[in-house]
Amino acid sequence: MSTVMIHPAQTYADVEPAVRRAFELFPLELKGKKVFIKPNVLRSSRTEEAIVTHPAVLSAVIRMVESLEPASIIVGDNPGVVSYGANEESFRQTGLMQAAGSYYRNIGTDAVPVPFNPEYRQSISISKAVLDADIVISLPKFKTHGLTVITGAIKNSYGMLPGAQKAQLHKEAGNPARFHELIVDVFRIRIPDLFIVDAVVGMEGNGPASTELRDIGVILASDNAVALDGVIATMMGCDPAKLGFLRKAKALGLGDFDLDTIDVIGELKRLPDFKLPPLGGEANIQNPAIQQMLHRPTELTPQADPERCTGCGTCVDQCPASALSLVERLPVVDRDLCIRCFCCQEMCPEKAMALR
Structure with missing residues (x-):
């Protein structure tokens, strides 16, 4: 039987206990060990946008790890899509650079090839800091996600992939159902030893970069990602058994993820x-039309909200398929070129892109 902790933390000043x-x-036995800590750092954003793991959670985790006398600590993630020169900027803007202090590393500059599921490709590259670590601590954010419905313990490991691989693997998966399975293959390359979820302020709606925030007031933790994601899905009102990545x-x-086993x-x-x-919710996910869409290249495409879009061009610059162009300062999607990775939605600084 797995264990999942749900501990109150009404504000970020309360996360230490x-x-x-x-x-x-x-x-965890950390004395003399190499420890890698991975927050969820989707992209550059302000702390109050709640897009990334809050710096207060990272700081509290670092203090606990330090007290256990590890040989070394590295804090890192692979934010961004195409250009990873933005790694340091993402940490800096979110406040995570200050929280990480001297432990921060740009883990996108040093990667190691490892064998992968040949259904997609023979090998992929993983950040070397992840593979070298004796202990990996994952700090997911309690959020929704357009393709996987939730982003939690399993999905957070997708950030161990540096470079443009994440977007390329979206394309190679071909449809949302296969992408659900692919993220499990990435996750099990190096399964973290502990998961601590920032659910003080969560995100609902069109995540993982939504304007709709939700005060939840808890920290979750477990040493088993499947049980933890099952609890997160249940809290969100989604039957965990309906999520392909959890079934796999x-x-x-x-x-x-069965609550009777947790x-x-x-x-x-x-x-x-x-x-x-x-793609989420009991009503939608059981709908035959949605189920049919899950097993073919999705018809959902990103569309810009003209009320929010500033025409900055970030989505155009970050699109790995060059499927976006600005027309009268509004991004327009070429459906034939779009690989439905929704990187534009994740990277939009104004949260103007939605899946429709």
């Missing part, structure tokens, strides 16, 4: 009227 409790429930992870023996320490309650993304 929750993080300390996580280390008590899921003890369970089939591979990586854990179980010891929840804390209060598990469904968040009322929580807004799921277009």
Whole structure:
């Protein structure tokens, strides 16, 4: 039976006791070990936008790790899509650079090839800091995601891929159902040892970069990603069994999302009227039309909200397929070129791109 902690933390000033409790429930032998800490750093953003793991959570985790006398600590992630020169800028703008201090590393500059599922490609590159670590601690953010419905413990490991691989693998997956399976293949290359989820302020709606924030007031933790994501999905009002990546992870023996197999320490309650993304929710995900769409190249395409779009061109610059162009200062998608990776939606600084 797996264990998932749900500990109250009403504000980011209150996260220290929750993080300390996580280390008590899921003890790690860190003395003399190399520790890698991976927050969720989607892109450059302001702390108050709640797009990334909050610096207060990272700081609390670092303090706990330091107290356990590791040989070394590295903090890093691979934000951005095409250009990884933005790695340091993403950490700096979000406040995570200050929280990480001297432990920050640009892990996008040093990668190691590892064998991968040949259905997609023979090998992929993983940041060397991840593979060299004795202990990996993952710090996901409690958010929705347009393709995977939730982004939590398993999805956070996708950021271990440097460079433009993430967008390329979207294309090679071909449809959302296969992408659900692909992220599990990435996750199990190096399964983290501990997961601590920032759910003080979460995100609903058109995540992972939505304007719709939600005060949740908890920190979640577990040493099993499948159980943890099952609890997150349940809190969001989504049946975990409907999520392809959780079904695959369970089939591979990586854990179980069935609540009968999970010891929840804390209060598990469904968040009322929580807004799921277009592919989520009981009503939508059971709809035959949605199920048919999940198994073919998705018809969803990104469209810009003219009320929010400033015509900055970030989406055009970051599109790996060159499928976007500015027409009268508004991005327009070429449906034939679009690979439906939705990187434009993730990277838009104004949150103007939505999946329709």
